[in-house]
Amino acid sequence: MGGHSKIESVLKEERIFYPPQKGRDEAYISSKYEYQEIYKYSLEDPDGFWSERAKELITWFRYWDRTCYWDFHKPEIRWFEGGKLNACYNCLDRHLEGPNRNKAAIIWQGEPDDEVRVYTYQMLHREVSRFANVLKKLGVKKGDRVSLYLPMIPELPIVMLACARIGAIHSVVFGGFSAEALKTRIQDCEAKILITVDGYWRAGRKVEAKKNADEALKDCPTVEKCIVVRRLGNEVNWVEGRDLWYHELINDPEISDECPCEEMDAEDILFILYTSGSTGKPKGVFHTTGGYLVYVAHTLQWVFDLKPEDIFWCTADIGWITGHSYIVYGPLALGATEIMYEGVPTYPHPGRFWELVQKFKVTLFYTAPTVIRALMRAGDEWPHKYDLSSLRILGTVGEPINPEAWLWYHKHVGRSRCPIVDTWWQTETGGFLISPLPYAIPQKPGSATFPLPGVEPVILRDDGTEADVNEGGHLCMKRAWPGMLRGVWGNPERFKEVYFSRFPGLYYTGDGARRDEDGYIWIIGRLDDVINVSGHRLGTMELESALVAHPAVAEAAVIGVPHEVKGETIYAFVILREGYQPSEELANDLRQHVRKLIGPIATPEFIQFVPGLPKTRSGKIMRRILRKIATGQYEDLGDTSTLADPSVVEELIRTRKEME
Ligand code: PRX
Numbered sequence: 001m002g003g004h005s006k007i008e009s010v011l012k013e014e015r016i017f018y019p020p021q022k023g024r025d026e027a028y029i030s031s032k033y034e035y036q037e038i039y040k041y042s043l044e045d046p047d048g049f050w051s052e053r054a055k056e057l058i059t060w061f062r063y064w065d066r067t068c069y070w071d072f073h074k075p076e077i078r079w080f081e082g083g084k085l086n087a088c089y090n091c092l093d094r095h096l097e098g099p100n101r102n103k104a105a106i107i108w109q110g111e112p113d114d115e116v117r118v119y120t121y122q123m124l125h126r127e128v129s130r131f132a133n134v135l136k137k138l139g140v141k142k143g144d145r146v147s148l149y150l151p152m153i154p155e156l157p158i159v160m161l162a163c164a165r166i167g168a169i170h171s172v173v174f175g176g177f178s179a180e181a182l183k184t185r186i187q188d189c190e191a192k193i194l195i196t197v198d199g200y201w202r203a204g205r206k207v208e209a210k211k212n213a214d215e216a217l218k219d220c221p222t223v224e225k226c227i228v229v230r231r232l233g234n235e236v237n238w239v240e241g242r243d244l245w246y247h248e249l250i251n252d253p254e255i256s257d258e259c260p261c262e263e264m265d266a267e268d269i270l271f272i273l274y275t276s277g278s279t280g281k282p283k284g285v286f287h288t289t290g291g292y293l294v295y296v297a298h299t300l301q302w303v304f305d306l307k308p309e310d311i312f313w314c315t316a317d318i319g320w321i322t323g324h325s326y327i328v329y330g331p332l333a334l335g336a337t338e339i340m341y342e343g344v345p346t347y348p349h350p351g352r353f354w355e356l357v358q359k360f361k362v363t364l365f366y367t368a369p370t371v372i373r374a375l376m377r378a379g380d381e382w383p384h385k386y387d388l389s390s391l392r393i394l395g396t397v398g399e400p401i402n403p404e405a406w407l408w409y410h411k412h413v414g415r416s417r418c419p420i421v422d423t424w425w426q427t428e429t430g431g432f433l434i435s436p437l438p439y440a441i442p443q444k445p446g447s448a449t450f451p452l453p454g455v456e457p458v459i460l461r462d463d464g465t466e467a468d469v470n471e472g473g474h475l476c477m478k479r480a481w482p483g484m485l486r487g488v489w490g491n492p493e494r495f496k497e498v499y500f501s502r503f504p505g506l507y508y509t510g511d512g513a514r515r516d517e518d519g520y521i522w523i524i525g526r527l528d529d530v531i532n533v534s535g536h537r538l539g540t541m542e543l544e545s546a547l548v549a550h551p552a553v554a555e556a557a558v559i560g561v562p563h564e565v566k567g568e569t570i571y572a573f574v575i576l577r578e579g580y581q582p583s584e585e586l587a588n589d590l591r592q593h594v595r596k597l598i599g600p601i602a603t604p605e606f607i608q609f610v611p612g613l614p615k616t617r618s619g620k621i622m623r624r625i626l627r628k629i630a631t632g633q634y635e636d637l638g639d640t641s642t643l644a645d646p647s648v649v650e651e652l653i654r655t656r657k658e659m660e
Helices: 032-044 046-057 087-091 098-102 121-137 155-166 179-189 209-217 246-250 289-303 321-333 352-360 369-377 403-413 492-500 540-548 584-597 623-630 648-658
Strands: 066-071 076-081 104-109 116-120 145-148 169-172 193-197 200-202 205-207 225-229 243-245 269-275 283-288 311-314 337-341 364-367 393-396 420-422 457-460 473-477 507-515 521-526 530-533 536-539 553-563 567-576 606-609
Touching: 032 046, 046 066, 046 289, 076 289, 087 155, 087 289, 087 321, 098 121, 104 121, 104 352, 116 121, 121 155, 121 246, 145 155, 145 179, 155 169, 155 193, 155 269, 155 321, 169 179, 179 209, 179 269, 179 283, 179 584, 193 209, 209 225, 225 246, 243 246, 269 289, 269 321, 283 289, 289 321, 311 321, 311 352, 321 337, 337 352, 369 403, 393 403, 403 420, 457 507, 492 507, 521 530, 530 540, 530 553, 530 567, 536 540, 540 553, 540 567, 540 584, 553 623, 567 584, 567 623, 584 606, 606 623, 606 648, 623 648
Parallel strands: 104 337, 145 169, 145 193, 169 269, 193 225, 225 243, 311 337, 311 364, 364 393, 393 420, 567 606
Antiparallel strands: 066 076, 104 116, 200 205, 269 283, 457 473, 473 507, 507 521, 530 536, 553 567
């Protein structure tokens, strides 16, 4: 949206939904007053607040010497310095004493309905310990990187926890990414091992993941071994000496069930996760052990009011931060029972999610606005075919939820009984920063409401002064919280530049927001060149580089345009090289090309071939004009006098009209 444009929010929603009485007395935080008191305390005495939470929620081998130290100018952030712990120990071992030993930790539902696997804490502990020993036997040591390219099968959390157990750093690459995207991520973190799968189910189709892994590994000299989980039993290419079967390794009689947990420093890296930004290639955001674990356990407990008897289901893919924090580390650290689902929301029918809520008596359900909109379109009758009376709290994440989808979710899924927690956060934040507490905060549909304890947001104008009530601005954070990122792998300059230089001394989120007259925060969306497609972040630069890598393309500019289900969809303006003619065939070829380089989520829906792009005299593309053209608002282009060549606009309009 550039430096000087006004940040506007179109969301206007007046209704207020009060927390239910039922469940309130037993809730962790049960009134707005209580929230306000805790919030105040957390800002006045952060050391006291966070020390208490860290001791209450996490088992430490040794307590810390200093609770927190941070300086956003340097930037440097450290939490629980000198503290020793192990994330896997906290997620598994400590639950084995007492009644939780035989409690279901993960109830895994495969895409085919008859495929269900239940792991108790004890079973999970055994499998994780064995796999940790396998990794050790293969020479993996503390600090080594292990890349994972796995679908939603139990082996994914098992391998992550095995890494955490021995102090190896995991880097999960979303299964929907292409071979090329996998390759660059493995190369960037110099992984020693890759763990993948032969193939898996996706909406009734077989996806042969090993093929992508093979393709990626052609160019990854650091990878010594490729471990393959057998899921489908499809035929796979096999590289002798490099490839190993997961089941053969873990069933080896020489492998022991016992594997001591590595004693990790609170600031030792737990994992790297790649995410898109506005410039350059994806960034390897990394999180450290102590602060991250405290933060995910703390936020999950309070925001979902998670109790021992709850059945929690987060529908995200573990390949994204939501799955890391709220399928793997958060629920397991709290000793919860959770559902993990391999399939998609609309297969074999749009009632699949509700069918599973009924089947497993899910109490806490967490999904994304894009899913809600897709299921809403399928018709109100679907949720009403099932008994959803077990549900207690609903959650949403990934993009601003439009009030219409919020109200549908509330009425047809929550049956007007369940509070909705609209959780705002990012890969970088590790866990929720802004969200209602379900039994304390009255909800306004479309607002993420208030900052959680210890979180101090500020909304700024372009010039760094504070925005007025209801005035949109840049959402920043004034102070550190335990779960925040500690860096960008191999690139400290980028860490500083992206997050701490726009407004020195503050953490910059890249999102726009406004605060209304009641203090409610409304997230507007990304202000940088990041597109949010179905809750997935894609950088325009990445997409443009992918397009330009095609022999027919001279130049490309990519924007996001509103989409009813996905939130935003990709719209590309393409200038062809000499000798190439625009055609539908070529457009399809470009789509395939981008899919291959990044993955299906990055496929441009619209491709407009143009002779030129609207640029300023200094060569900067004016995306504001492209957005207007793409959405057919030709009369409303604003000031075009700064364009190097104003005649470009006519050509843009002409070629746009030709697409209709
Ligand atoms: O723009 C915000 C949007 O998603 C971005 C973060 O994306 P990612 O790092 O992939 O993490 C997604 C899951 C945490 C944010 O900068 N976003 C996330 N949650 C919300 C949201 N926008 C509005 N409301 C939300 N609840």
